[in-house]
Structure formats: structure tokens, C-alpha cells
Amino acid sequence: MSPRVSxxxxxxxxxxxxxxxxxxxxxxxxxxxxxxxxxxxxPGGESILSRTWExxxxxxxxxxxxxxxxxxxxxxWAPGDLVRPDVTALGEHxxxxxxxxxxxxxxxxxxxxxxxxxxVLASGYRSADxxxxxxxxxxxxxxxRAADTFSARPGFSEHQTGLAADVAEADTxxxxxxxxxxxxxxxxxxxxxxxxxxxPRGERAVxxxxxxxxxxxxVGTELTTGMHLAGTATLEEAFGVAPAPDYPAR
Numbered sequence: 001m002s003p004r005v006s007x008x009x010x011x012x013x014x015x016x017x018x019x020x021x022x023x024x025x026x027x028x029x030x031x032x033x034x035x036x037x038x039x040x041x042x043p044g045g046e047s048i049l050s051r052t053w054e055x056x057x058x059x060x061x062x063x064x065x066x067x068x069x070x071x072x073x074x075x076x077w078a079p080g081d082l083v084r085p086d087v088t089a090l091g092e093h094x095x096x097x098x099x100x101x102x103x104x105x106x107x108x109x110x111x112x113x114x115x116x117x118x119x120v121l122a123s124g125y126r127s128a129d130x131x132x133x134x135x136x137x138x139x140x141x142x143x144x145r146a147a148d149t150f151s152a153r154p155g156f157s158e159h160q161t162g163l164a165a166d167v168a169e170a171d172t173x174x175x176x177x178x179x180x181x182x183x184x185x186x187x188x189x190x191x192x193x194x195x196x197x198x199x200p201r202g203e204r205a206v207x208x209x210x211x212x213x214x215x216x217x218x219v220g221t222e223l224t225t226g227m228h229l230a231g232t233a234t235l236e237e238a239f240g241v242a243p244a245p246d247y248p249a250r
Contacts, residue, residue, distance in 0.1 A: 053223055055239040059161050062099065062194075062220045065235060066158045068208045069244040075155035076128050079162040088120040088170065096124045097162035099194075100218035104165055107186070107193040114189075115181045118170035122214065126159035149210045153247065158198065163218045165195075178213030190216055191224035196235065206234045206243040 055065035059077045066072055084094050085101035087108045096104060108119040126134070132154035138147040158164035168174035169182040177183040187197055195218055201211040223238065232238045 051222075051226060052240075053226070053238055055235070055241060062163060062218060063223060064161060064163075065239055065241065066156065066161060067236065067244040068152075068156060068247045069242070071155045072128070072157070072160045077160065078127060079125065082125055082162055085121065085124075088118060089124075090120055090122045090168065090174075093123040093126055093130075093159075094121060095162070096121075096165060097218070099220075100163050100165065103194045103218055104167075104216075107190060107195065110189070110193070111182050111185055115185050117180070117182045119182055119186070120168050120170050121165055122168045122174040123159065123166040124164070125162040126157060128154050128157075128160055131155075131157045131160060148208075148247070149204070150212070156247075158215075158217055164198070165216045165218070166212075166214050167216060168214060174214045178211070183213050186216070187213060191228040192221070194218050194221040194224055196224055196227065198235070200233050203234050205245050206236050208243075208245045 053063065055070070056063050057070070057073055058064055059066075059072050060079065064072075079097050081098045082095040083098050083101045085096055085104045085108075087105060095101075104121065111117070111119045131152065135147060135151050135153055138151045141147075152158070159166075166174055167186070168177050169180040172180055178187070190197060195216040197213055198215050198217040199207050199209040199212040201213075204210055217235070219235070226232075227238050230238075236243055
């Protein structure tokens with residue numbers, strides 16, 4: 001596990017600065033046509049790689065860490081700048097924090113240019129009360145142990161911050177997003193717009209959740225660029241904090 005995006009990571013790239021340049025130029029991404037009109041996330045090369053990142057407990061900050069060990073504080077907190085992004089939404093949970101909403105608009109537009117498919121918002125901001133009811137329903141249907149692998153307990157959901165978006169390819173169930181053309185594009189390109197795929201495959205021991213290629217978390221382009229160049233898969237690794245596979249024992 002990478003300790004954090006730091007000087008240690010930078011040393012891996014020193015003497016091979018062309019790596020960062022090639023990545024930014026798109027050698028590991030789709031060709032120029034796919035990136036036509038893409039916003040420039042202004043990657044900072046060595047300055048990004050040499051920066052250390054500390055998580056915040058402030059739910060209003062894009063770098064807030066929310067997982068099974070770090071709840072939203074206070075538990076009933078709600079963002080005050082929720083807006084509806086200009087993308088198709090599938091239900092009533094169609095709002096995000098303003099910065100995340102604008103970033104999702106740019107991501108969706110670029111995804112449609114690249115793939116020809118529409119990216120839609122399946123679920124954005126969810127209140128603590130709604131999460132309480134949703135989690136209780138999953139526990140009733142599947143049991144607590146199973147529910148904890150795919151649903152956050154109330155007060156522990158990234159959706160409560162207004163910075164998380166479950167997305168889908170139009171006319172396709174969101175649970176199949178990872179196997180769609182749009183899903184594959186988003187997995188490779190979301191970092192350019194300040195989003196991370198929060199629960200990637202193979203990282204359940206770190207994040208505590210089964211893979212969710214549809215669950216995106218907005219943290220801003222500086223952090224996502226650093227994670228991309230360093231090959232860091234999770235926010236826990238980027239922040240240098242312990243994995244959170246389970247809730248603390250009461």
C-alpha cells in the first residue's frame with residue numbers, strides 16, 4: 001500500500017520525468033479525438049507528486065474522508081449549496097454540491113463525445129434520514145453483514161456530503177456500468193475532472209465495500225492528478241490512513 005502521495009512517490013519518477021508527460025499527453029488514454037474539447041486539469045508534474053495530502057473532517061471540504069472509520073460530522077450535516085447538474089437524472093436524488101455538479105457536467109459531456117453514449121446521474125445527495133431508511137431496508141432484505149458490503153450505515157455515507165454521484169450509461173442498469181463503454185471510459189478518465197472511482201475492484205480490504213464502478217467521488221483535480229500519476233487506487237492510500245474494512249466495534 002502506498003503511504004501517501006509524497007516525496008517517496010516522487011522519487012519513483014525522478015529521472016523519468018517523461019512518464020508524467022506521456023501520461024498527461026494521453027499515451028495511456030484514448031486518442032486525440034476522444035479528448036477533443038476536454039478540460040485541462042492542469043496537472044502539476046513533480047509539484048503534484050511531491051505534495052502530501054491530509055484528510056479533513058469538515059464535510060464541506062472536497063477532501064473530507066468518509067468511510068467506516070470516519071463518519072460525517074455532525075451526523076445530520078447537510079450541504080447548503082446543492083444544485084441540479086445539467087445532466088439527465090434517473091430519480092429524485094438529482095442534486096450535488098455546486099463544484100461537483102459542474103465537474104459532472106463536464107465529465108458527462110466529454111464521455112458522450114468519446115463514446116456516443118449518454119452518462120446519467122442515478123443518485124447524488126442523500127440525507128442522513130434517507131440513508132437511515134435505505135440501510136434499514138437492505139438489512140431487512142439481506143441481513144446486516146451483507147448490507148455492510150454495499151450500503152453505508154446512516155452517518156457514514158459519502159452521498160450525505162453531496163460530493164458523491166452514482167452514474168450510469170443511459171438505458172443500462174447502473175449495476176452494469178463497469179461493463180459498458182461509458183463505464184470503461186469513466187474508469188480511465190474521471191480523474192481529469194476531479195473524480196475518483198471510490199470503490200475499485202480488489203480494494204474491499206481497504207475501502208470496506210464491494211466494487212462499485214458507478215460510484216464517483218469528487219475531490220478536485222489536484223488530488224486526482226496526484227493519485228493518477230502515482231498509481232494510487234483509494235483515498236485511504238492517498239491520505240496515508242489505515243484501511244477501514246469494517247465499522248469499529250461498539
